[in-house]
Amino acid sequence: MNKKIPNFVFTNQFGLLCLVVTFILIFSTVTDGFTSRFNIFALSRVVAIDIMIGLAMMVVILTGGLNLALGAIGVCAAMFGGWCMETMGIPVIPSIFLILGMGSFLGWVNGMITVKTGVHSFIVTLATMSIYFGLMTMLTEAEAFRRLPETFTEFGSMKLFKKYISPLLLLSLATCGALFYLFKYTDIGRKLIAAGANPDAAELSGISVNTMFIYCHVLSGFLAAMAAIMLTTRIGAAIPSMAGQLGMDWLLPAFLAPVIGGTLLSGGKLSVFGTMLGAVLVTLITNGLYLIDVGEFWIRFFLGIILLIAVLLDKTREFFTLKSVIVS
Amino acid sequence: MKFLFSMITSSAILMASGAFAGGHSPTKVALVPGGPHPYFAAWEKAGKDAVKDFGLGKADYKVPAEWDLSQQNELIESLVGKGYNAVLVFPGDAVGTNKILGELDDAGIPTAALAGCVEQPTKAKMCFGTDTGHSAYLGTKQLIKAMGGKGKIAHFTGFLVDPNTTLRIDAVEKAVAEAGGGVEIIQVIADIDAYEPADEKINAFMAAQGGEVDGIVTTAWVPAVVASQALTNMGDKRIKMVGIDHDEVVLKAIKEGFVHGTMLQNPYGQGYIGSYVMDKIRGGCSFKASAPWKTTAQTNQFIDSGTVFVDISDVDTYVDAMRGISLEILETFDGTYLDC
């Protein structure tokens, strides 16, 4: 967390930045459409949502846990929002708060169950994933909310900076900024990290680890709801299938971004900047693979390979940095 | 290494194709289904034939790896980035897909909804597909006829998120209502457009209520296949069933007498004619104000791609029947719909 600037060159983030730049250079030279205004705008919007999803997972990985219910929370929040706006006629702004509240609440439920049972959040969120999603489909009868206020949906197709960039990206970057501030410059953020790194030591040092873990799950739910709002504005409707069956389609970007970004799976170490770059890298590569025609069906395969390479590289890097520190 | 190679070759191709630009540039159509599904497979050949027959630049079938609106959007966006300038899409969502169609329209790219419609208001030039509601209605009528005008019906259908599913459920209800009091729907099982859950649910249904039910209408591909199979396996010819589409399992079951018949759709014609229309529109044509649009629950810019009921008597010649319909539509299309 507190690396000095010259050390930045040796960090994961720097490596990622280099990769991002390299891929941008490659794709913009080899493919036609990559730098087109349409493509860049489209990319900025996808990146925005993937960053948000990645951050939502990152804050739970911080605790050494996982949140498989991420997508389910997102969809539930979006559908709840659709209900608020379409059925109840609640104005946009209060609705957004309600959506975020819903996401946070579902995250809180995950957190409470995890903390109270002491069971690993993997199994808890595996269960709540199917409960949330099932409840949502039951209550909505899988009917989408398609008549959302235009003020809400327009946000998703707004174009800024000579029509190159979606405002959604700015929202995501702002969220990154806020999380960076939280983890670097506030006592709560530091406590969250400490609790994740070594719950026993943190507890004995006067930190309520359970509360911190619940905060992480709430934050995760909140960020998932943010992602859901962004996705809803993008597609202009709240649709039960927006994150795939059980919301599981969000899981790949959710894991890719933080893991590539250098967040430690055992908890206690995260990188907001890295997660952001991880999401950027993944979106870039996906887009590039589409453009150079590897075949739509092979994209998953390549993403899997990239995830594998990323974790293996991270392991080797860890090995070398650890060595160098001990020697110096 | 191979990866690098494919990057270089594909970029070379792209450069080369870019050279055509200028004037009415060659039309490059992308045919994008909602996700992988056997129904759409005919689009691939339809696109290729359209390139050959109408001199298009390209007409490629591009499938999102999963049934997911976001993935479909991402794929379409990247296809446009890659230079496709016309998009035929099976809407991932009746409203959700409108958003991207509007954006494509802003970028000067004509689009049309194929096989399923988007709701209005929309920037899609047309919706060209099976009148699914009508097809389901006709199919149910056929079933009721086969059942002798009375009995209990079960309805198996596909993804609830598919815009067509609701139409189908309503249409089946309508046909049943028209039959008077003799016919009753005892269960609708939806959201079973994948084989494993479909197998599980349909068989559980058969086990529990197979004795009570007299007729089955299926209005989606997978349930039709699984239900045909279930009836074949049970050796049951008492229960009448009307399926949908042309999966070989269904066709075989018709020949063997386990399934009464099936409602065929015309995916090949959709892709073939759809590609043709896109090229026309890029060439400066537009739809006549007086075009004889059909109106459905979703849109009033609908063109029927045709549907045919097939039973044991004509199951062997269905391909010709469909081709006939396609050619018929194509022949009259310019005159009926377009203003060039």
Next chain:
Amino acid sequence: MKITQSSLLKKDWFGLLIVVLLSGTFIAMLKPAFLSAFNLYVLMVSVSYMLIIALSQMIIIAIGQMNLSVGAIGGLVAISFSGVMEVYQISVPVAICIGLVIGTVCGFLNGYITVKSGISAFIITLATLYIFKGINLGITEAEPFYEIPETVKNFGNAKIGTSPIPYLIIIPVIITFLMWVFMNRTETGRHMLAYGNSVQSAELIGISSSKVVVTAHVISGFLAAIAGMLVVCRLQLGTPNIGDSWLLPSFAAPVIGGAILAGGKVDVIATALGVLIVAIISQALVIFKIDPFFVQIFLGVMILLAVFVNRYREYKQESSKKIFNND
């Protein structure tokens, strides 16, 4: 009398057996159709491959890891199995061997990469999940293979004589028995459980962790392969989305069967009963015409419930021990 009672109660499978019997009786009383021959047949069919899927996950839980790629392996094997038969006209036994080899190789890769990299199996199998699924989609372009030989199709449909017992369940029952023998009666199986109990202790005893982990993953891949092929027999086609929905049930059954995710505690019989419970109740939901989405919710609630119960039993055992020690 009292002794046998309490030792029976201690067994994971005993409580589950009671649940199975009670729920079975209850449903049969309300809907006699539940016990009809055809319904029992359908029930056994769905139990058949779920059993293998659950065991495939269970053996990884035994060593304290997770295998997210069970479904992806099953799917890849399913399409390879049906694909080689359709495209290359390969005979059924050879195709089966090819399927088993692919599953085993996939499992081996999972285990080998996990051991060599020291990264958690969770993340490795997450990556291989997408790799295997990606290969599957890349090969099939999401199109099913239809040309399944009649022998395979018949196997998927046939019943033993006039009984409602499907052929499909024979292999799973044999495998369940073999797995029971393996986990309880073979040195490798015992070493796996020891490893799951405590990696450190196992290593000090001289149990090779790489051998244990790789073996477990190989078996898991092998079982996933069998499950994939059984589903092909059942569906009579090789569709690429086989395996997509396996994740939740693969964890549900072992967890309901009292498995502890930290490793070292799994029970083959209890897992099998877990599969049975899930199947019975899913079927009951259809019989009672309960909203199909409820199945989803129900599965989730079952997992949570099982987790609570396991937790509570552990707590009870711990606290009873505490008193015992202090005396």
Next chain:
Amino acid sequence: MTKFCLEIDSVDKAFPGVKALNKASFKLKKGSIHALLGENGAGKSTLIKIITGIHKQDGGKLLIDNVEKTLNTPNDATRFGISVVHQERNLIRRFSVGENLMLNNLPRTTLGLVDYQEIALQSKKWLEIMDLDIDPSTIVSELTVAKMQLCEIAKALSLRSQILLLDEPTSSLSPQESDNLFLLLKKIVRDEGVSIVFVSHKLEEVFNICDEVTVLRDGKNACTSESIKNLDRKKLVKLMIGRDEQIVKSKRKTDGTDKTILELKNVNTDLGHKNISFELKKAEIIGLYGLVGAGRTELAKCLIGLEKINSGEVIISGTAITIDSPRSALEKYKIGYISEDRKKEGLILIHNVIDNASITVWSQIKKILGFVTNDMISSRVNPYIEQLEVKTPSIYQLISNLSGGNQQKVSVAKWLAAGTDILIIDEPTVGIDIKTKAYLHKLIIELAEGGTSIILISSDMPEMISLADRILVMKDFKLNGIVKNDHKYDTVSANIMEYIHD
């Protein structure tokens, strides 16, 4: 020629940053019990790991029965007849006793399946040798700690081991259990012809059962295979710590008139403590002495709210209170706890020095919206890091790269920075080198002089006697007695032992 069954000859072993062993040697006579002594960090555990094939030496030789051998894996060691009984319980808790005993080489039936009858039969034999009257099918987790210990030895014997390494075997045993163990050890040396390497901190035990002694200090031999007859306690201590045992005396005067700051009245806890009552006065150091398992650390954890207190009163500055979490212990009542398990409970090893040292003060120094910067933190914490002379290249260094002593200083620093009134210090000098140890002792005294009240938990008798004002002796989760400490080692230690063995 005397027959040596194990000979270690000038073995070297280095780890990144430390030289753990530097030409260490010893010779184990067949049929003898050989003590391997040394302070924590002297290299004992490294040497044991080399003998058992977990580590490989960088240089030097290892001879078994006068033949040089190379041990690459723990299996090799087992094959050559060497077994180790570790400090950590290494039985598989969910397995039966019999299966644990046989796990390396499970007997099989003709079908190649595990033969549980044979297991019961074979293991029974080894259990009998250890005078253990338990059914081999008993699940290990149902045994008492002492029985588990004996099972581990039985397991080593079952491997036909000729050389047994016992690593602190008595650390969690009661005196009776220990005595019983020694009798058994003598018996198996006599009857089974095994040789034993005995590692212990308790010198009385060494004099009780060992024939020869090897002492390691800083990775080197302080004495090699010396007969126990040539040594006495004083000499042995000098060999271990390199100088005479020094007792730093506290010069403070506590006349008992100071204000009582903490009082426990008949406290019973969830963990099983019964009727604990004592007072802690301002600026006083009270010691909690007892064997491992006496419930001292557990009592501390109940006090800071980690575990529940069921009945009785906890009174702080005259008011009866309930502490529900370490957080309220710190924030409301200014009670801190320095854990004995530095790596697991004390420090966050993957974080740096300053994050570790400041963990307790973030809430105190935050500004609006929880704003905290590294600068704010370092200005608060740095004085303590400097005062404690923590040796680190930078306050941003990862704590795991620091030596044990410096790590311990950081975990003290975080409580100093938090400004606690009551500090519970649990085994502060385990694994700490002599110099830092003395420094920490001085520090504890200074803290008390500065007005902090301290509860010191230590198993190190000299440490206890040099620091504490009063010593509370605990046994079996009960307070057995209180010894007024006049810092005279012989009398005080005798008093303490009386309460322990009572």
